[in-house]
Amino acid sequence: MNDMRLVERDVSNRQAKIEARGVQVHYGEKHALKDVDVAILDRTVTAFIGPSGCGKSTFLRCLNRMNDTVASAKVSGNITLDGQDIYDPRIDPVQLRAKVGMVFQKPNPFPKSIYDNVAYGPKIHGLARTKAELDEIVETSLKKAALWNEVKDRLSAPGTGLSGGQQQRLCIARAVATAPEVLLMDEPCSALDPIATAQVEELIDELRTHFSVVIVTHSMQQAARVSQKTAFFHLGSLVEYGETGQIFTTPQDPRTEAYITGRIG
């Protein structure tokens, strides 16, 4: 919000939820992310686009400290969630990940029942005191993920028995169940067929009313369809960040233009 570039017409009333300043990531010798500054707005869908290996997934994984699990990864710079430095040593990454949920490229439900998949997060974070409360969280989460009607009669069936698209929506329900403030999605549709993709995209638009969504995607059409803000990454740098419509129609940087017109990538 204090960066003039971020003031956009349709999301101008939104506050910055996550602010990143000078974020650098090294994987051993490899400099994977160079000096990224970005502000993710509240209740907005932000798309990260760019060619393979450009650092967009790396940056996404910095936002909930999933890079901590990679031994060789070194993150520097400053990322704040609601003004709080998430790399502060006093911060518990476990708490952070309850607030910043994540959905992965490949649907990865736990090999448990549909119910247990969704109930797992609330259980470990103590969000429900009674069974009835837990039941309600499971139901509302599955409803938010537009899966309730399909699975309400077989909540005890294994989550791994669902179709690919249903599994991905189950993973979204699982992430939604911990009442996150930000939802990170790492190419959530790349393993799905077009119909399932359309369902998930519709869902993303729906989820935007509750919290910020950050989506990494390879598909520029998808970015254009679901997001209000788009960031273009190239060779580890954030090249351009702005309103989605502006990025796709009047890109400021020649590299962005080259990418969206298909000349690099």
Place this chain on the structure above:
Amino acid sequence: MSDVMAGTPEGARGGSLLEGSARTKRRRAREWRMKAYGIGAIVLSLSTLFFMLATILMDGVSAFRQATITFPLTVDAAIVDKTGNRNVEEMAKVTTIGYKRLLSQGFVAHLAAAGIDTAGVPEKDLGDMLSDDGPARLRDMVLADPSLVGQVVEVSVYATGRIDGYLKGRVTRETAERDTNVTPEQLDLADNLVAAGLLTMPFNWGFLTGPDASDLRPEASGLGVAIIGSLYMMVLVAIFTVPVGVATSIYLEEFAPKNRFTDLIEVNISNLAAVPSIVFGILGLAIFINFMGLPQSSSLVGALVISLMTLPTIIIATRSAIRAVPPSIREAALGIGASKMQLVFHHVLPLAMPGIMTGTILGLASALGETAPLLLIGMVAFVTNYPAGPFEGGVMDPATALPVQVYSWASRSDPAFIERSSGAIIVLLVFLVIMNVAAILLRRRFERRW
């Protein structure tokens, strides 16, 4: 067709698709040879296995039957209770020599009474057809129940190893000629006893339950002590190795930093798995017996030594089971805010459990067959007393183990022990098969829980 094909490179190679080119034929031949080698290797190993099993079965099955002579015997008070007051302490002064006389006399008397042709066997040799195991058992029976004195009881006594061998075809009249322990006349009498129904071949429970016996009475030797010893060891090995092995694996896989020190640990675990087992025996002798002063020949020391050998196997199996848990599940759990502990105990361990179980049971199965280290810590001893119960310090009592029993029987001179050691191998194999089947069943059961 040729019009279409003519312009293409495939067409240029010529020939119909029905007839392969020389190159394809060579490729085919190579494939066929590869398959033939594979099938040949399988046939070779299966036939070796079959040959081994067949030999063991042929030699060993007879150990499960035992020639037994059954006859009514009057427990003569004049021999077993001279004072006549049925005082157990007084009666205990009569040794097995007295009971041997009692049995011989009773046997001779019954043969005469039943009118069985003794085939010219002198009276002295008649009693020698009964195992020396008989008097001891009769003595125990009478001392346990003094009211039997003066009564007529039906006694079943093992026939000696030679008579047993005759009924199993191991002893013939020709070998009996040269044998000082048996005469051809005794064999004739054995035939008569069989005809009269006195000499039978019932299932030999004593082989499974009885303790070992000396070279002089192979017919009385049993696996009881060895089975108890092996059982104690397996339970103790499982108790020692599973918690330590699983904890080690979890720490190394999930928590340990990757540095030179943990690399060193990893290399050494693999090395430990390759150390010859006899070395562990020497280690056990030096540490557990000489340094810590634990009793020799005890199942506890055996279990400790075998645990050292089994640990690397279990650690390696557990680590690979943990590593096989898909990273996507780890990401899912971490991404939702699970802690390391929750990740391990809610997701990784349940998924790795079938692999851990299988690895553990297979490790235990190979431990069950381990012999060399047990020889060094004295479990090859001749043990005729059963160890006490597991909660009465039985693990500290001297015991043997199944494979060691096989070894010690195989090295004895009496040919009757050949069938005994093969029989012991059959028992050992049955235990191994049971453990392997258990591994498979557990694996199936756990895998079905997705």
